[in-house]
Amino acid sequence: MKAALLGFGTVGKGVAGIIDQGRDKDTAGLEIVRILKRTPADDPRITLDYRDIEACDAELVAECMGGLEPAHTYVRKALEAGRHVVTANKKMLAEHYIELAGLAKEKGVRLLFEATAGGGIPWMAALRRLRRIDDVQSFRGILNGTTNYILSAMTDAGLDFGEMLKKAQELGYAEADPTDDIDGYDVRYKTVLSAIAAFDAAVRPETVPALGIRHISAADIAWGREHGRIVKLIASGEKKDGRLSLYVMPQFLPDTDVLARIGRNFNGVEAVSTTLGPSTYIGQGAGRLPTGHAMVQDMLTIAKGEEMTAYEAAAAEVDNSRVEKRFYIRTVKPEVFAGVMAEAAGTGAFVTECMPLIDLLALIGQAGDPELFAAVVAD
Ligand SMILES: NC(=O)c1ccc[n+]([C@@H]2O[C@H](COP(=O)([O-])OP(=O)(O)OC[C@H]3O[C@@H](n4cnc5c(N)ncnc54)[C@H](OP(=O)(O)O)[C@@H]3O)[C@@H](O)[C@H]2O)c1
Numbered sequence: 576m577k578a579a580l581l582g583f584g585t586v587g588k589g590v591a592g593i594i595d596q597g598r599d600k601d602t603a604g605l606e607i608v609r610i611l612k613r614t615p616a617d618d619p620r621i622t623l624d625y626r627d628i629e630a631c632d633a634e635l636v637a638e639c640m641g642g643l644e645p646a647h648t649y650v651r652k653a654l655e656a657g658r659h660v661v662t663a664n665k666k667m668l669a670e671h672y673i674e675l676a677g678l679a680k681e682k683g684v685r686l687l688f689e690a691t692a693g694g695g696i697p698w699m700a701a702l703r704r705l706r707r708i709d710d711v712q713s714f715r716g717i718l719n720g721t722t723n724y725i726l727s728a729m730t731d732a733g734l735d736f737g738e739m740l741k742k743a744q745e746l747g748y749a750e751a752d753p754t755d756d757i758d759g760y761d762v763r764y765k766t767v768l769s770a771i772a773a774f775d776a777a778v779r780p781e782t783v784p785a786l787g788i789r790h791i792s793a794a795d796i797a798w799g800r801e802h803g804r805i806v807k808l809i810a811s812g813e814k815k816d817g818r819l820s821l822y823v824m825p826q827f828l829p830d831t832d833v834l835a836r837i838g839r840n841f842n843g844v845e846a847v848s849t850t851l852g853p854s855t856y857i858g859q860g861a862g863r864l865p866t867g868h869a870m871v872q873d874m875l876t877i878a879k880g881e882e883m884t885a886y887e888a889a890a891a892e893v894d895n896s897r898v899e900k901r902f903y904i905r906t907v908k909p910e911v912f913a914g915v916m917a918e919a920a921g922t923g924a925f926v927t928e929c930m931p932l933i934d935l936l937a938l939i940g941q942a943g944d945p946e947l948f949a950a951v952v953a954d
Contacts, residue, residue, distance in 0.1 A: 589867020695865030709848035716844025776891035
């Protein structure tokens with residue numbers, strides 16, 4: 576099957592490299608005929624003009640440009656033209672899923688997105704496979720390699736957040752502007768796409784509460800260690816009694832929890848489904864070849880005409896009203912939390928009684944402390 580590639584950066588080069596070199600594998604059935612980027616490069620397939628993509632004879636478009644526009648417009652045009660699409664662009668797809676999936680259905684083409692969450696694990700394929708037999712009841716996982724690298728290194732070396740962020744940037748694990756990673760927005764998009772694959776529920780990204788790790792300190796990590804717990808940034812999703820709960824928060828996990836043991840920049844995610852119960856998937860969550868691998872897997876699924884259960888996601892609302900947890904809070908405004916405070920947790924920090932997440936979020940808003948750190952104390 577002939578394919579066009581939109582983007583030739585980290586992921587695009589991984590996709591092209593795997594296909595160009597995979598002559599003795601199934602990938603031999605794929606061919607990249609055109610590649611779109613912004614700046615010239617030494618490959619005859621490269622164009623800087625999207626009209627060349629429209630004019631080529633590709634049946635499939637693989638989008639790994641990133642950003643909302645023009646990626647969204649180009650994907651929409653590809654679907655309108657009756658081309659299959661695979662994308663690695665979590666932000667664009669989480670924002671426009673309903674529109675693009677509807678268009679794909681109308682045109683009778685596929686829209687696959689394995690590379691958007693969990694990189695090369697493969698997480699989306701695991702959910703599709705589970706759902707051939709089961710309902711997925713819940714998922715929880717580490718879906719951001721940058722923050723897992725930072726938290727794992729802070730836990731192992733006792734270093735502070737700022738030092739570890741700098742090191743992660745030097746190693747190329749963190750962007751120059753790390754906001755999306757450390758404030759939980761990247762995981763929020765991945766949570767939205769996981770909910771589509773797990774529950775057929777497409778929610779607006781901004782309705783998923785997302786708290787990150789920007790203000791975590793070595794003292795917070797040390798409190799966890801003293802209490803047999805390791806902190807991870809966790810995406811949580813559950814569908815129960817018709818209610819869909821979704822949120823992203825750091826969590827102090829018991830050190831015996833399988834997710835607590837996932838170190839370095841790895842991702843790991845657990846699904847709970849009706850007959851299988853819990854199943855856990857661990858692997859490289861990002862990077863040129865793991866992400867390229869995930870995109871090429873989607874391209875092969877389409878080229879080989881494999882019919883895994885398709886997503887039929889409809890618009891849905893987040894309802895976190897049943898989520899009740901104990902929370903660890905460090906803030907300069909402890910008085911706001913006086914009514915829910917259960918025990919001190921070192922200087923400037925405390926653990927709340929078991930309380931609704933939505934009440935906690937309201938108190939955090941009321942406190943208005945820009946450096947507050949909040950985490951679930953998991954059972
Ligand atoms: N990096 C990862 O490990 C990873 C993992 C999972 C998902 N993703 C997702 O994959 C996507 C791509 O990430 P990346 O790391 O590969 O990005 P990247 O290295 O910055 O590459 C982006 C590519 O897209 C091209 N591009 C951007 N805007 C364009 C435009 N308006 N017109 C034409 N070409 C344009 C760039 O062209 P130039 O080369 O000319 O600048 C570049 O080749 C993002 O959505 C990201 O979230 C990345």
